[in-house]
Amino acid sequence: MLKALxxxxxxxxxxxxxxxxxxxxxxxxxxxxxxxxxxxxxxxSGAAALCWWRIQPSDLLRETPAAKGFRQAYRLNxxxxxxxxQTIKKTLALLRSADIEPLLVKGWAAARAYPEQGLxxxxxxxxxxRAEQFAAAENALKDLKExxxxxxxxxxxxxxxxxxxxxxxxxxxxxxxxxxxxxPSAEDHLRILSIHMLRExxxxxxxxxxxxxxxxxxxxxxxxxxxxxxxxRRADWVICAISLAHQLLGASVRxxxxxxxSRPLPRWLVPAILKEWGSPLPSMRQRHITPMARxxxxxxxxxxxxxxxxxxxxxxxxxxxxxxxxxxRLPFQIGNCLARTVxxxxxxxxxxxxx
Amino acid sequence: MSARTSRVLPLARKGNLVVxxxxxxxxxYDLDRHKAHCLNRASxxxxxxxxxxxxxxxxxxLLESEMATLVDEDVVWLALGQLRKFHLLEEESGWxxxxxxxxxxxxxxxxxxxxxxxxxxxxxxxxxAQAGSDPCTAPSQRPNGxxxxxxxxCQSNCCTNFGGGGFTCQPGTAC
Numbered sequence: 320m321l322k323a324l325x326x327x328x329x330x331x332x333x334x335x336x337x338x339x340x341x342x343x344x345x346x347x348x349x350x351x352x353x354x355x356x357x358x359x360x361x362x363x364s365g366a367a368a369l370c371w372w373r374i375q376p377s378d379l380l381r382e383t384p385a386a387k388g389f390r391q392a393y394r395l396n397x398x399x400x401x402x403x404x405q406t407i408k409k410t411l412a413l414l415r416s417a418d419i420e421p422l423l424v425k426g427w428a429a430a431r432a433y434p435e436q437g438l439x440x441x442x443x444x445x446x447x448x449r450a451e452q453f454a455a456a457e458n459a460l461k462d463l464k465e466x467x468x469x470x471x472x473x474x475x476x477x478x479x480x481x482x483x484x485x486x487x488x489x490x491x492x493x494x495x496x497x498x499x500x501x502x503p504s505a506e507d508h509l510r511i512l513s514i515h516m517l518r519e520x521x522x523x524x525x526x527x528x529x530x531x532x533x534x535x536x537x538x539x540x541x542x543x544x545x546x547x548x549x550x551x552r553r554a555d556w557v558i559c560a561i562s563l564a565h566q567l568l569g570a571s572v573r574x575x576x577x578x579x580x581s582r583p584l585p586r587w588l589v590p591a592i593l594k595e596w597g598s599p600l601p602s603m604r605q606r607h608i609t610p611m612a613r614x615x616x617x618x619x620x621x622x623x624x625x626x627x628x629x630x631x632x633x634x635x636x637x638x639x640x641x642x643x644x645x646x647x648r649l650p651f652q653i654g655n656c657l658a659r660t661v662x663x664x665x666x667x668x669x670x671x672x673x674x
Numbered sequence: 675m676s677a678r679t680s681r682v683l684p685l686a687r688k689g690n691l692v693v694x695x696x697x698x699x700x701x702x703y704d705l706d707r708h709k710a711h712c713l714n715r716a717s718x719x720x721x722x723x724x725x726x727x728x729x730x731x732x733x734x735x736l737l738e739s740e741m742a743t744l745v746d747e748d749v750v751w752l753a754l755g756q757l758r759k760f761h762l763l764e765e766e767s768g769w770x771x772x773x774x775x776x777x778x779x780x781x782x783x784x785x786x787x788x789x790x791x792x793x794x795x796x797x798x799x800x801x802x803a804q805a806g807s808d809p810c811t812a813p814s815q816r817p818n819g820x821x822x823x824x825x826x827x828c829q830s831n832c833c834t835n836f837g838g839g840g841f842t843c844q845p846g847t848a849c
Binding site for chain 2: 391394395397398400401402608609610613616
């Protein structure tokens with residue numbers, strides 16, 4: 320890794336989170352000032368409690384203001400877990416009363432693999448339903464007060480696809496408090512977590528921790544063929560995601576396809592991620608908060624808005640269905656940008672009519 | 675309701691609270707006020723025994739044995755004062771706070787065992803990203819106040835430039 324990159328805030332974030340998902344993580348070796356520097360990045364990306372877990376054994380660091388903030392995040396995550404549990408219970412009751420059995424993905428489904436409650440926050444509830452049941456599911460939830468906390472997905476296409484029937488057949492019911500929740504099998508979930516992270520340009524370090532913990536806690540019966548599916552390109556994306564967890568966070572990938580991948584990770588990949596992790600407001604997040612139509616209406620900040628819409632190489636590659644190889648990413652970025660512009664232009668008249 | 679003797683602990687509030695116990699602290703989320711609190715061990719012990727029956731003297735003795743340090747009634751009064759301030763006591767029970775003790779009053783006295791003093795910390799509400807997601811980035815059903823592009827982005831189905839501050843989700847009546 321280049322020296323400048325190794326000293327970047329993104330790189331410090333990676334060091335702070337390395338192995339943080341383990342029951343007994345290694346003690347964090349960094350200075351109080353380095354910790355203060357990355358504290359806002361860890362807090363804003365939801366990784367603060369994991370950092371607290373790593374600095375707990377360190378007498379020197381645990382009394383720093385940053386550490387106190389991380390501990391507050393940990394406490395808050397525990398309470399948030401209790402509150403979200405209530406919302407999940409209500410949501411599932413409504414869907415089940417309409418004969419819809421959703422699959423809970425990401426969020427709590429990922430958090431349950433961590434050694435302690437409170438280490439991994441989750442705010443929204445991602446539920447996948449069969450495409451033909453999507454409208455009925457939306458209807459069933461229309462009066463739910465906490466509807467904005469529920470992210471309903473039509474099938475699994477955006478998470479790497481695969482046969483919906485097979486994913487359902489392999490899914491399992493697990494207990495969450497006093498409610499039974501259906502989650503994908505470990506194999507399907509690792510694929511879902513990996514594709515989702517890459518699709519979003521990997522801007523949250525927490526997503527790579529999810530992959531690391533899923534890989535390290537997998538059962539001996541874990542079936543890699545089921546995880547990687549028949550689509551070779553998507554399979555390679557998943558393998559790259561696992562390799563990233565190894566390279567950036569020190570996840571153990573022994574006996575995984577990542578350990579057997581003959582090609583090294585493309586050189587653009589790690590710097591692209593570290594740039595996102597070191598950014599106080601990653602462009603993907605900024606994009607969600609300030610929609611382009613709004614920027615165009617107020618005619619202010621158009622250039623900044625356009626800059627935020629420029630896809631990072633990871634998002635562009637996955638968005639265009641491209642391979643993770645050493646070739647330049649610019650064609651994918653241009654292609655992805657054009658595709659999204661066309662889609663946006665199609666929605667624009669409606670937006671202007673509504674405005 | 676007649677005022678109850680203040681030598682007896684009041685009733686702890688039970689309704690609309692989410693409580694989670696950690697090894698050395700108790701976390702409480704107030705669903706009415708949407709505030710989170712962290713009670714240290716001493717405050718948690720007093721709160722758990724606020725049953726309208728235990729006396730302040732008994733609570734002090736209990737604290738003494740649990741914390742393995744000398745404790746007098748003032749410590750219990752300090753805890754009660756904080757519990758009341760954070761709305762963790764039944765407000766309708768007619769209980770009157772007989773003694774007001776501040777932390778400063780006790781710090782010097784308990785300096786060698788400062789950890790025994792009851793403390794309730796407020797936990798600041800998370801920013802949306804800290805909570806793991808941002809309701810304002812949801813594809814639909816965004817709450818009022820969130821930036822929006824289309825009406826169907828909003829829970830209220832109303833995305834408008836209300837007050838000239840940019841397009842945000844607003845109550846349906848604003849559209």
